[in-house]
Amino acid sequence: MRMNNGDAEELEYADAPTILPRTAFRRFWPLTRGLRRRLLLVWLCTVLAALAETEAILLFGDLTDHALRQGSLAAFWSPAVKWLGIAVAGALVAYAGNSLAAWATERFVMRLREHVFDHVQQLPPHFFQRHRQGDLLSRLTSDVEAIETMVVSGLVGAASAAFSALFYAVAAFWLRWDLAAATFVLAPLFWLAARRFSGSIKDVSRQGRVADGAITSVVEESLGNIVLTQAYDRRDAERRRLHEEATAWFRASVRSTRLNEAYEQLVQVIETVCVLAVIGIGAWEISTGRMTLGQLLAFAAFLGYLYPPVRGLAQLGLTVTAATAGAERLIEILDVNPAVTDPRQGTESGRPDGTVEVRDVSFRYPGADRTALEDLSFTVSPGELVIITGPSGAGKSTLSKLLLRFYDPDAGDVRLDGVPLRGFPLARLREYVTLLPQETLVLHDTVRANIACGRPGASDRAIEAAARAADAHDFIAGLPDGYDTRVDAHSARLSGGQLQRLAIARAILRDAPVLVLDEPTTGLDAMAARRVVKPLRRLMAGRTTIMITHDLNLAPDADRVLVVDGGRIVETGRHEDLLARGGAYARLHRSQNNAVTDTGELRMPLRQEQPPPAPTPVYGDGAGYEAYAPAAAWARPGFETYGPVDHGGGAPADAPGHAPGPAPGPAPGHAPGHASGHAPGPAPGHGLAYPPGPALGQPPGIAPGPVPGPVPSVLSGGRPLFRGEEVWPGV
């Protein structure tokens, strides 16, 4: 049963589907392709080892009757040498079999894990929003191993046990069929016992696996949020959460041990009944002279060897039943389809110019009640910068997911150079459209590898050029091992702004004709945000750029601003026109309470920049923040073209061929410089946060507000400063 994406939503809350061991086995058996010859060899080794054992037992009966009972040393040597030979051969065969079995089982685990991992990597974003990461981790680790016990060890074990049992049973019948028949009457007791326990063992095993996933999730989430935990002193709450899941796991695992132990002990009792029956019947047979002591001992030995495989078969049934619970959890994931697939015949038309058309697009997330986007249409020409803004939940990020083809629209289509996105092979499409996501994604690797993942195989020169373009080279050079310094997402070594510049370097290196920037300055403080503006401009130069942002400081520089609300475009135009219209955009702009009406920063000509003044270290950011450009630089003759940056060949960074995008002239109403663009005086929230003057790194070019007197801490009414609103009354 394959599920569509809508079904995926229910997975989080619904129990995993209940399936039969046979179904689970059939599902995973194809993954043993290429291993089956080895599995056959393993099975052959086990059969040979069982044969050797059978022969050894017969020799033991022979030795008892001829050497021991008659006290003859002469009768000892021949069977003893044979026994030894068989024991050595059996040991070699068993060793070879076990080694091969280990190879085959581990190989299977590896293959299954890669198969599931590969599948999970193709699943759409909402799958990860609806599944706890810890649970996914546990499925990829312990559930994968459980399936191995079912498909590989289970199968080989069952075949070996069945053959061993068959040999010993045949030998026992050959020795004394009547005695064998009498004892075999009791064999079904083993099966009855196993049947009795299997249902409960499967239930408890399922509970254990779910609890295991929950524990991993709690630990993962708690450590991932360690700052929240510590800052809000949530240790007790987190401990309680862990305790709850650990208690469920504790109960399941104690119950599972109890059930297994009860089954074991019941089987022991059944075995004892069988052995006593044999001894009783044997004693009677010896007393009537129809059996020798050697025969009886050999017979008892056969039974001793026979019971473990019989018991093993029954136990295996339980193991497989328990493993089915793991299989259910994996099948649940494997049955979720990726939201998009590669086209059968992809379009290979070479690097596109970068015209992006969104035509009558509507989209609803699988399983969601409301459409996220409704009848959306717009076009972005090569080199244009279009800003998409709007209130939270308007559908902006959803649009970025459609542009990258994480989803296909339900209606309408998105086109690149006139070709619908679903016509491009996915890998090719994502070479052409680069996403700079909201959260900075960092690999746990070196800085070099983090940049190089923009274009695998890029030369060191290209990487450095990209880092320089992203204003990242200086801080990278200051790291203990430079480009070879290892970083990770939580690395204390790099500030948010530095991580963002690393991401920009990666995107520069990727050199795609279309860029989708999702809140490139969100989460950065004002200084860090300013610090990424220049690298962003270099990144955007000559590319089609769609920037999703709440930060309207960047809007004056856009060729167009689209205001999205409720999944629809409600306004579109240039920043100034939209402001003048006094509609949704103007309200959004006002709500930012932003005194800056026109920065011109995104289009500021790089070549006219003056060297920045000596960096001033700020808040631990080793690079210090950059000075604002002087007023003279604000005329906007177009922006600099940067890139492509030597794709592995080490060509100079400023290669021809990338025409800069249309260079708009100065927009009406653009202030010539910061001095006039910034409202002087202490606007609410301004001026007091950064005391004026250069002492705290106030960048030159901004006219500081009038120097205030002593800084008041409360307003006359006793309310805290900076709060126009009523004081929170509490609940």
Ligand SMILES: Nc1ncnc2c1ncn2[C@@H]1O[C@H](COP(=O)(O)OP(=O)(O)OP(=O)(O)O)[C@@H](O)[C@H]1O
């Ligand atoms: N995985 C999902 N499943 C169902 N609905 C979703 C999912 N992701 C987002 N949505 C819904 O789609 C709508 C648009 O969300 P989207 O994330 O695109 O908004 P946004 O404009 O980017 O918001 P923000 O500015 O806060 O990031 C919202 O109503 C949101 O609740």
